[in-house]
């Protein structure tokens with residue numbers, strides 16, 4: 578199995594504020610949908626609440642410590658070990674699963690991930706309260722990038738970068 582992380586991060590690794598995203602970037606939403614459709618997506622309970630519903634055409638897996646948490650259309654695990662076991666037992670060797678956030682879950686899983694799909698958003702948010710971990714460039718090699726300038730629908734420049742863990 579390939580374990581990947583997908584996130585959109587600002588210049589200081591900001592990813593969220595008050596359990597919401599920091600921007601409305603349709604180009605990144607489209608990118609996220611293209612990359613993750615057909616693959617399992619794994620998220621923390623707060624990110625699930627922020628999205629508000631399971632995303633279609635993907636297995637939705639939520640990690641929580643709350644044993645009373647239940648939602649239709651969602652698989653639930655209560656620990657990293659349980660997550661590892663679920664993926665090991667249900668995924669084929671070359672299938673790709675995506676950690677989609679948020680801050681707590683990125684921190685828990687970045688050490689296990691094989692690839693990072695990062696949208697670098699060229700902006701800064703001093704009132705952010707949630708951050709992506711530092712991407713150590715001694716450990717992560719950039720294997721592709723795709724730069725987009727701001728336009729009338731997307732108010733920040735962004736760069737879709739894929740990093741691969743160095744061996």
Ligand SMILES: NC(=O)c1ccc[n+]([C@@H]2O[C@H](COP(=O)([O-])OP(=O)(O)OC[C@H]3O[C@@H](n4cnc5c(N)ncnc54)[C@H](OP(=O)(O)O)[C@@H]3O)[C@@H](O)[C@H]2O)c1
Nearest residue numbers: 585593596597598621622623624641642678679680681682
């Ligand atoms: N920019 C982006 O790409 C992006 C992507 C996703 C999310 N976000 C943003 O990130 C923010 C949410 O992130 P967050 O860090 O607050 O929350 P989160 O990572 O989405 O979820 C945290 C929750 O995960 C569960 N959890 C954490 N550690 C666990 C463990 N070891 N075992 C089992 N469950 C565990 C807990 O759920 P319980 O409390 O239920 O126990 C915890 O409250 C929002 O602002 C959202 O918009 C941004």
